[in-house]
Amino acid sequence: MGVSTTITHAILTIAAVIMASLFVVGVISQLNTVMNTINIAIKTRSDTYRTSISIIYAYYDDSQNKIYIYIKNTGEIPYSDLNKSIDIFIVDANNTVDYYNLYSELQAGNANLTEYDKQDNILKPRETAEIVLTAKKTYAKPIEIRITFSNGYTASYVTG
Numbered sequence: 001m002g003v004s005t006t007i008t009h010a011i012l013t014i015a016a017v018i019m020a021s022l023f024v025v026g027v028i029s030q031l032n033t034v035m036n037t038i039n040i041a042i043k044t045r046s047d048t049y050r051t052s053i054s055i056i057y058a059y060y061d062d063s064q065n066k067i068y069i070y071i072k073n074t075g076e077i078p079y080s081d082l083n084k085s086i087d088i089f090i091v092d093a094n095n096t097v098d099y100y101n102l103y104s105e106l107q108a109g110n111a112n113l114t115e116y117d118k119q120d121n122i123l124k125p126r127e128t129a130e131i132v133l134t135a136k137k138t139y140a141k142p143i144e145i146r147i148t149f150s151n152g153y154t155a156s157y158v159t160g
Contacts, residue, residue: 050076051149053123055157058145062138069131069145071123071155079123083113085150088131092139100133110134 052075060067067090073079086102105111112132115123123129146156 051079051151051153052076053079053147053149053153053155055145055147055155056128058157059159060135060139060141060143062141065135065138067131067133067135067143067145069133069147069157070128071131071147072128073123073125076125078125079149079151080121081150082115082121082123082129087148088133089144089146089148090135090139091144091146093142094140096139098136100136102131102133105133 052073054072054074055069056072057070058068069088083106084103088100088102090098090100100111102111102113106113111134112130114130114132115121115127116129117124117127142159144156144158146154148154
């Protein structure tokens with residue numbers, strides 16, 4: 001009986017070690033997945049904080065019914081969604097709000113985007129771009145131009 005008890009203990013010990021190893025492998029793989037998700041979220045949030053795009057000048061030409069907006073990347077990273085997912089809100093002196101989506105306006109021919117560096121639809125740090133937008137209607141001056149980018153960054157400018 002002594003030999004069978006020793007063999008049983010050895011088999012149970014080996015089984016326990018195998019089960020513990022499988023459990024640890026499962027836990028470590030799940031922790032790795034969680035850590036990767038957290039790292040991606042931190043990188044995305046960090047890029048958002050390092051983004052800074054300013055409206056350096058804007059004006060409304062009521063004779064041509066066009067809005068000229070000059071933007072500059074004053075941040076540390078390039079902005080690659082330059083001609084997509086940019087929302088422009090116009091608020092005039094009568095507090096009416098109009099919405100323009102730059103991509104839709106470019107497709108319809110109601111906007112023009114000009115980069116003052118290489119034309120690659122990427123606004124690199126310190127690069128300037130001009131947006132010429134054909135207004136939907138005549139606005140009462142002054143107007144506020146508010147641009148919201150795809151990563152949530154917002155810039156505004158009030159014209160005289």
